[in-house]
């Protein structure tokens with residue numbers, strides 16, 4: 001999909017419903033290169049932490065995936081970041097959200113790994129405005145992303161991870177979870193942030 005069409009669909013769907021789910025969002029070559037990049041660095045992934053730096057904890061009750069922050073050292077990472085930068089500028093032009101940067105990591109869920117219901121941001125406490133999830137492979141079973149309706153226990157969407165699918169949603173509005181993976185599941189989770197700082201500390205630090 002060309003980026004103009006992609007961005008139009010993200011803008012429309014986020015505007016209308018607060019989230020967008022777009023298949024074949026990036027060219028298959030780039031998706032494959034990102035997948036290869038993630039796999040090549042597998043030994044560098046580490047158990048994901050939850051909470052802010054001062055209170056960061058490993059909580060394997062809540063999430064089991066392993067993550068690796070982008071280093072920008074590979075061409076595929078830089079190409080992905082360039083698309084997200086263009087999306088950031090487009091979103092800012094249309095929604096005046098004042099997004100000032102984007103951070104992302106690879107995530108790897110092995111069979112049995114999950115991420116229980118959570119918000120990526122809490123009203124007034126975080127600077128994460130928009131969440132992005134981009135899937136790098138297509139497990140045939142398990143690992144669905146479940147997005148809940150705002151202030152409700154009802155499911156809004158159940159997304160089967162599929163290589164090339166991009167999901168974007170408003171971080172403060174949508175509770176979501178990752179159901180237990182049954183096969184290896186690779187993705188890139190990212191956040192557009194606004195420039196909040198709490199007690200002079202940019203939040204959230206890595």
Ligand SMILES: O=C(O)CCC(=O)C(=O)O
Pocket residue numbers: 107115120133144145176177178187189
């Ligand atoms: O991988 C997904 O589908 C969502 C991951 C997620 O919710 C997160 O990393 O915060």
Ligand SMILES: [Fe+2]
Pocket residue numbers: 118119120176
């Ligand atoms: Fe999340």
